Amino acid sequence: DTAVSQTPKYLVTQMGNDKSIKCEQNLGHDTMYWYKQDSKKFLKIMFSYNNKELIINETVPNRFSPKSPDKAHLNLHINSLELGDSAVYFCASSQIGEPNSYNEQFFGPGTRLTVL
Amino acid sequence: AQTVTQSQPEMSVQEAETVTLSCTYDTSESNYYLFWYKQPPSRQMILVIRQEAYKQQNATENRFSVNFQKAAKSFSLKISDSQLGDTAMYFCAFVSGYSTLTFGKGTMLLVSP
Numbered sequence A: 001d002t003a004v005s006q007t008p009k010y011l012v013t014q015m016g017n018d019k020s021i022k023c024e025q026n027l028g029h030d031t032m033y034w035y036k037q038d039s040k041k042f043l044k045i046m047f048s049y050n051n052k053e054l055i056i057n058e059t060v061p062n063r064f065s066p067k068s069p070d071k072a073h074l075n076l077h078i079n080s081l082e083l084g085d086s087a088v089y090f091c092a093s094s095q096i097g098e099p100n101s102y103n104e105q106f107f108g109p110g111t112r113l114t115v116l
Numbered sequence B: 001a002q003t004v005t006q007s008q009p010e011m012s013v014q015e016a017e018t019v020t021l022s023c024t025y026d027t028s029e030s031n032y033y034l035f036w037y038k039q040p041p042s043r044q045m046i047l048v049i050r051q052e053a054y055k056q057q058n059a060t061e062n063r064f065s066v067n068f069q070k071a072a073k074s075f076s077l078k079i080s081d082s083q084l085g086d087t088a089m090y091f092c093a094f095v096s097g098y099s100t101l102t103f104g105k106g107t108m109l110l111v112s113p
Helices: none
Strands: A004-007 A010-013 A019-025 A031-037 A043-050 A053-057 A064-070 A073-078 A087-094 A111-115 B003-005 B010-014 B019-021 B024-026 B033-039 B046-052 B064-069 B074-079 B088-095 B107-112
Touching: A004 A087, A010 A019, A019 A031, A019 A087, A019 A111, A031 A073, A043 A064, A043 A073, A053 A064, A073 A087, B003 B088, B010 B019, B019 B107, B024 B074, B033 B064, B033 B074, B046 B064, B046 B074, B074 B088
Parallel strands: A010 A111, B010 B107
Antiparallel strands: A004 A019, A019 A073, A031 A043, A031 A087, A043 A053, A064 A073, A087 A111, B003 B024, B019 B074, B033 B046, B033 B088, B064 B074, B088 B107
16 A cells, blocks of 8 residues: 555646646645655755645745645645746655654655656 | 755765765754655655664664764764665755754765676
8 A cells, every 4th residue: 555645657748737746645644745856856845734734835936836635635736837847746744743753754756747 | 944964966885885875964953853765766765764863872774874973963874785776866854843854965876786
């Protein structure tokens, strides 16, 4: 059973399009995240949701809108895609504050987005 | 704000040898967690080892061990008996409280026969 899953794994699209990436976790965690990994492999947090509420929103264009319908899902919608949005996007989840949890984050397999 | 620095962009080692990847961090927090993640070509992020800041004993997981020096804010990863499957990008990461992971820029490790 996959702990954190993302769909699709690959996404190729044209500039200006709107696309969504879905994420689901079956670990019962209360917190989910989106990270962006650029072409130089640098990983940076974009958003964090705790119990369906946005708790962290880094400096990300407002073309990016996360949506959390429930604790197990955190989707990422991107409007008006630009060339610079090409990257690998990782979803992750964790259980915050639980003793001995280390706040460890479990990652999905990533979605490689290519904007042409 | 926390920062994590990995000063070695690339490293090479031969099979069966030992290699150490360095990581330093900066924080004003007293309790936090440190991690090493491995990202092979499959791009999956795999947790290698973790350390709680208040534990003085260095964490060990089979061939992987850390040298955690809290005063120096250093958290290096030692890989013993390197294997070809260890070839990957290695990321050092920091988290405290309700914050998210802060990653270093990564070290690309190449293990050759």
